[in-house]
């Protein structure tokens with residue numbers, strides 16, 4: 001017989017966790033009922049898929065029609081029947097994101113999102129929606145349909161790293177945030193190390209923007225390593241009518257990075273993306289700095305729990321994700337995620353942490369000299385020195 005005792009009342013500090021537990025239980029009950037009526041596409045934990053952008057995606061929740069709400073850590077130990085009797089039944093619904101990881105490409109955006117997904121109050125689209133750059137004309141309902149169902153109080157997130165360098169993205173996201181400021185009522189008390197609310201704009205509603213930044217020189221090399229790897233993959237495919245005769249070699253890194261006169265070419269996207277101060281200036285026309293958090297891509301690898309603590313604070317989340325969720329994997333050379341109940345840590349796929357091609361030290365030095373003033377300007381704007389110079 002089910003245990004029908006009332007769950008013990010929590011102390012005042014635990015009340016938020018208790019409320020979440022109650023909501024999780026109620027939603028799980030509702031979702032289970034819905035799932036028996038509808039065909040449910042269940043996607044196995046850790047199964048991999050290709051997203052809108054062709055990026056390797058971990059656990060593509062966005063495509064599942066009837067989704068079960070993940071059982072949060074806080075929800076253990078309460079009898080489901082009891083909870084449903086006591087609380088209004090709340091059905092999970094798809095909401096537009098209240099926080100977005102907007103960049104930067106090759107910064108560590110997938111690692112950050114996957115770590116955040118361990119949090120019971122965070123649910124995220126698995127694939128990159130590319131809504132505010134490539135798919136804007138598809139409309140908000142298309143965008144919403146990519147999001148996983150959430151309960152009130154849960155945070156909906158997505159990541160699309162190209163937003164940070166997309167000219168139209170700040171105005172578009174700001175407009176969305178103004179329309180959707182009702183959804184997430186978190187404990188928004190963190191300034192997130194972004195330097196306070198003193199930015200040039202007062203817009204953007206409650207939207208929180210997270211940018212993972214990485215040394216622009218290593219970032220550019222990582223970007224180039226991806227281009228090389230994609231080209232190698234293409235060469236391994238049998239030629240089709242469309243690709244036959246198109247086999248072009250990727251030029252060397254140096255050939256792409258420098259113009260004929262020897263100056264650095266900011267027209268090459270791998271160089272341009274690293275001009276963080278210039279991109280940020282556009283965002284600050286639409287969002288105050290306090291709505292943006294800059295995560296160190298380097299520290300995400302060397303001290304992931306510390307960066308996750310900052311991110312959770314900034315997003316108004318309980319500090320659930322900590323040291324115990326990260327285990328360094330010597331073979332992968334990166335921290336991997338330790339999920340509760342999971343036996344082995346889960347590492348990101350082989351497109352994350354690729355070997356980089358060797359670039360001449362002199363080439364690297366010229367790029368460092370090029371980026372130095374831009375980096376200094378970026379540090380000044382955000383009030384933090386990332387130590388790349």
Ligand SMILES: Nc1ncnc2c1ncn2[C@@H]1O[C@H](COP(=O)(O)OS(=O)(=O)O)[C@@H](OP(=O)(O)O)[C@H]1O
Nearest residue numbers: 105106107108109110111222334335348352353354
């Ligand atoms: N835990 C963990 N595991 C694997 N990789 C990690 C991790 N943390 C950060 N990184 C770094 O993430 C880099 C890829 O960044 P993104 O996920 O932003 O790339 S992408 O723009 O979505 O393609 C990737 O860049 P490369 O090493 O150059 O491949 C990694 O250095």
